[in-house]
Structures are given as structure tokens and as C-alpha cells.
Amino acid sequence: MSRLVVVSNRVADLTVSAQQGGLAVALADALRQRGGVWFGWSGENSDKAAQEEPKVEQYGNVERIAVSLSKKDYGDFYVGYANSVLWPLFHYRLDIVKYRRSYFDGYNRVNQLYAEKLLPFLKPDDMIWAQDYHLILFAKALRERGCKQRMGYFLHIPFPPPDLMAASPNHKALVNGLLAYDVIGFQTSTDAHNLRRYLIEYPSDAEVDGNGRITVEGREVRIDRFPIGIDNDVFAEMAQNSPDDVQIDIMRRRVLGRKQIIGVDRLDYSKGLPARVQAFGRLLEKFPQTEKAVTFLQIAPPTREDVSAYAVIRKEMESLTGAINGKYSDFNWTPIRYIHRSVPRDKLAALFRGSQVGFVTPLRDGMNLVAKEYVAAQDPEDPGVLVLSQFAGAAEEMNAALIVNPYDIDEMANKLNKALTMPLEERKERHRHLMVSIRNFDARSWLDGFLAALEGRTNGGDVTEDA
Ligand code: ADP
Numbered sequence: 001m002s003r004l005v006v007v008s009n010r011v012a013d014l015t016v017s018a019q020q021g022g023l024a025v026a027l028a029d030a031l032r033q034r035g036g037v038w039f040g041w042s043g044e045n046s047d048k049a050a051q052e053e054p055k056v057e058q059y060g061n062v063e064r065i066a067v068s069l070s071k072k073d074y075g076d077f078y079v080g081y082a083n084s085v086l087w088p089l090f091h092y093r094l095d096i097v098k099y100r101r102s103y104f105d106g107y108n109r110v111n112q113l114y115a116e117k118l119l120p121f122l123k124p125d126d127m128i129w130a131q132d133y134h135l136i137l138f139a140k141a142l143r144e145r146g147c148k149q150r151m152g153y154f155l156h157i158p159f160p161p162p163d164l165m166a167a168s169p170n171h172k173a174l175v176n177g178l179l180a181y182d183v184i185g186f187q188t189s190t191d192a193h194n195l196r197r198y199l200i201e202y203p204s205d206a207e208v209d210g211n212g213r214i215t216v217e218g219r220e221v222r223i224d225r226f227p228i229g230i231d232n233d234v235f236a237e238m239a240q241n242s243p244d245d246v247q248i249d250i251m252r253r254r255v256l257g258r259k260q261i262i263g264v265d266r267l268d269y270s271k272g273l274p275a276r277v278q279a280f281g282r283l284l285e286k287f288p289q290t291e292k293a294v295t296f297l298q299i300a301p302p303t304r305e306d307v308s309a310y311a312v313i314r315k316e317m318e319s320l321t322g323a324i325n326g327k328y329s330d331f332n333w334t335p336i337r338y339i340h341r342s343v344p345r346d347k348l349a350a351l352f353r354g355s356q357v358g359f360v361t362p363l364r365d366g367m368n369l370v371a372k373e374y375v376a377a378q379d380p381e382d383p384g385v386l387v388l389s390q391f392a393g394a395a396e397e398m399n400a401a402l403i404v405n406p407y408d409i410d411e412m413a414n415k416l417n418k419a420l421t422m423p424l425e426e427r428k429e430r431h432r433h434l435m436v437s438i439r440n441f442d443a444r445s446w447l448d449g450f451l452a453a454l455e456g457r458t459n460g461g462d463v464t465e466d467a
Contacts, residue, residue: 002125004126006129006131007128008039008132009082009135012028027447029447038065040067040114041068045069045071046068046069065121067113069110077103084097087133088309090155091363091364091365093364094167104170115142115144127455131154151181157187157365158393162201172202179206183222189225192224192225222453227397227446228369229372229444230376231444232439260354261280262299262359263296263361264299264373265299266302267303267313269312271300272361274316277298277336279416280359292330296359300339352377356419357416359416374386383428390404398434399433
């Protein structure tokens with residue numbers, strides 16, 4: 001079995017426990033099984049980054065190799081191109097892309113730097129797996145240095161339709177960069193289809209034959225979907241061991257006959273948070289019986305605060321929650337509890353279990369693991385109801401949820417009311433279906449599916465629903 005080399009923008013902490021981070025844990029397991037390397041940015045800035053030797057740490061048969069970035073590279077590559085251009089563009093938000101030529105130069109420079117620094121550690125039969133939107137040009141940078149290894153890429157966020165992609169001044173370089181990988185993996189068939197359509201509609205290095213087979217100078221490139229998931233058992237177990245303060249809160253609500261709707265997201269404009277708060281306001285307005293009977297708990301920790309669009313959403317959320325709370329609060333009831341902090345995972349899991357509705361309404365999302373975590377956390381004998389955006393990648397599999405259009409505030413209010421009043425039998429039935437979908441597509445199946453494709457053990461073609 002060849003060694004696995006995982007490359008991600010931030011190199012993971014290889015000592016994390018299963019409770020802490022789903023994906024990092026799954027990838028670290030795969031590395032331990034085969035032996036290998038995890039390579040990426042240490043999170044540190046250094047103006048001598050280009051001259052510095054990478055920092056190497058050994059954990060059994062896994063090497064953790066970390067490089068630092070100069071302040072300029074951090075600004076142009078990370079804050080700039082990755083998070084002010086690619087993130088909004090790939091979430092269909094051309095309107096807030098902040099494009100500068102210097103950002104793309106920085107992006108290219110850092111992808112080259114990573115390739116340069118990783119090169120001396122590579123062995124000829126290694127398998128390389130790059131993660132996410134920071135590393136689109138990475139395989140090409142390695143190929144330019146003579147690397148012939150199998151290289152795979154997984155995009156954790158959506159991939160936009162061809163005409164949106166083509167609005168980026170660098171679309172040709174980005175797509176041709178992607179084509180240097182042997183396997184290009186997406187979360188959903190929509191994303192995979194968007195790249196295929198681009199290759200048909202726009203000129204690139206690829207040739208697409210009548211069967212949809214894609215080749216670049218004779219080398220076959222596989223484009224497919226590999227839906228990501230969570231470790232359901234670990235999460236379900238965490239949810240059952242509620243910390244005392246969560247148990248007390250659940251008991252208090254039970255005594256008061258009060259239900260809870262929960263939302264948990266990074267405070268990102270892709271998550272549809274303002275419309276979600278408005279939908280809760282509309283629920284209180286349209287269904288007066290929900291007043292004092294339902295609370296909305298929204299947990300949304302800050303993220304990427306050095307990107308300006310995030311300051312805007314923060315202000316908007318504070319003003320919207322303030323307005324609704326001002327209008328409806330009473331001395332013994334606050335309709336919206338808004339927490340702008342991170343919460344430990346075990347507490348989150350218990351809060352999911354103690355909430356009667358999971359409200360997950362991104363305007364566009366690669367997958368959305370919160371939707372899966374909410375379902376995994378439920379008591380199968382008395383499960384809560386998931387209200388899910390049609391534009392979350394998760395909606396492709398989780399069609400037993402109450403699916404909503406996250407732009408339609410009235411529809412969301414109606415579906416919230418339906419969720420809050422849903423009979424036990426229907427809740428159980430929907431939960432059973434949702435459990436099947438999150439078991440079919442969990443962290444393990446994602447990993448095994450992608451690695452099988454990268455090793456060339458499976459052919460192209462979509463993963464089927466019952467895979
Ligand atoms: P994204 O990757 O865009 O943030 P996902 O829903 O796919 O969205 O994954 C988010 C992950 O971060 C989930 O595992 C979720 O439990 C976790 N998370 C989100 N908000 C918080 C929070 N306030 N505290 C702790 N963990 C959080």
C-alpha cells in the first residue's frame with residue numbers, strides 16, 4: 001500500500017481526540033493505517049518563510065510537516081484570494097467578490113511555495129491528497145517540478161455553474177490547475193456536473209469524449225462526488241452524555257412546556273442567518289401560539305474577522321436579533337438567544353438533542369455537517385425535526401428533512417410551525433430515513449470512497465444512493 005500524503009491549508013493537530021474534530025480525526029486514522037505525511041501551514045507568520053526549513057514532527061508512522069507564511073502571503077493568498085475571491089465566488093456570491101490581481105499572484109505564489117517545501121519529502125509511489133479551495137494550483141506546481149505521483153483533490157465547498165466560474169478573471173488558470181489532479185472530488189452531483197459543464201462549454205486543457213470521459217494529454221481525470229459525513233456513533237454518544245447545565249436547561253423548558261429551535265453555524269454570510277432570524281420573527285407573528293412557547297437558540301461564533309464582509313453580517317445579526325427580542329421579550333421569556341462564541345462539541349451535541357427543531361438554512365453550502373450532527377444527536381424514540389435548506393449539499397441526500405427555500409421567509413415560518421407541531425410517528429419515520437442517509441454517507445465512506453478512486457480501484461461514475 002502506498003503512503004498517503006495529505007495536504008491542507010492548515011496542518012491538523014494530530015493529537016486531537018475523536019470528540020474534537022470529525023474530519024481531522026478520520027484523515028489522521030487513514031494516515032496511521034498507511035503511514036504518511038500531513039503537510040500544511042502552521043498558522044504562524046514569518047517574514048523569512050520562503051527561506052525557512054519546514055518544521056517536522058513524527059507521530060508514529062505519520063510525519064507532520066508545517067511551514068509558515070509571510071504576512072504578505074497571508075494577506076494576498078489567505079485573506080485575499082482564498083477568502084475574498086474564491087469563497088464568495090464558489091458560494092455563488094459574485095456581488096461580494098473583492099478581486100485584485102495581487103491576490104491571485106499571492107495565491108499562485110503560496111501554491112508554488114507549498115510544492116517547493118513538500119517536494120524533498122515525497123517518495124515516488126506516494127499518493128497525494130490535497131484538500132479544499134486553497135490548493136487548486138498545487139498539483140500543477142508539483143507537476144512542474146517533475147512529480148508523477150497520483151494526486152487527488154477534494155473541494156469541501158460548492159463549485160459554481162460555468163458562467164459564474166467564467167466571471168473570474170483567472171478561471172482558465174484555475175480549471176487547468178484542477179486538471180493536473182487525477183481525481184477531482186466534490187460534495188454533490190451538482191458540483192461535479194458544474195465542472196463537467198464548464199469543460200464542455202469553455203476551452204481548457206481537457207478533452208471530453210462522447211461518453212463523458214475526460215483526458216488531459218492522454219492522462220485520465222476522474223470527476224466525481226464523494227459526499228462527506230460525520231462519525232455518527234461518536235456524535236450520538238456525546239449527545240447522550242449531556243453536561244449538567246444543559247440537562248438543567250432542558251428540564252426547565254420541559255416544565256414550562258417550551259420548545260427550542262436550534263441553529264449552529266460559523267457567522268458566515270453563506271449560512272443565511274439574517275433570513276433565518278427573520279423567519280423566526282415571522283413565525284411569532286403568524287402563529288401567536290408560539291409566543292412564550294418557543295425559543296430560538298442561535299450559536300454563531302466569529303470567523304475570518306479580517307475579511308470585511310464578515311463585519312457586515314455581524315452588525316446585521318445584532319440588529320435583527322435585537323429588534324425581535326425588543327418587540328417580543330417579556331420578563332420571563334427571551335425569544336432569541338444569540339451566542340456569538342464557540343461552544344464545546346459535547347455541549348453542542350447535547351443541545352442538539354435537547355432541541356425540537358434543527359434549523360439549517362444556508363444560501364449555499366458544500367455539505368453542511370451541522371445538519372448531519374443534529375440528526376445523529378436525536379433520541380430515535382422522540383426525535384426532533386430537521387428544517388433544511390434546499391441549497392445545502394446535504395439536501396441531496398437528506399430529503400426526509402423539511403426542505404425549505406432559504407430566501408423564502410414565509411415558507412420557512414410555515415415549515416417551522418409544521419416541525420413544531422409534527423406528530424411523533426411522522427417525526428420517527430423521517431428520522432429513520434435521515435439516519436439511513438447519514439449512515440450511507442459518513443466520514444468513513446467518504447474516506448474509503450475517495451482513496452479507492454485515487455488508487456484507481458473503482459471506476460468513474462456517480463456514487464449511487466445505496467452505495
Ligand atoms: P462549515 O464547514 O462551513 O463551517 P459545516 O456545517 O459543514 O460548516 O461544519 C461546521 C462544523 O463546525 C460542525 O462540525 C459544527 O458542529 C462546528 N461548529 C459550528 N459552530 C460551532 C460553534 N459555535 N461551536 C463549536 N463548533 C461549532
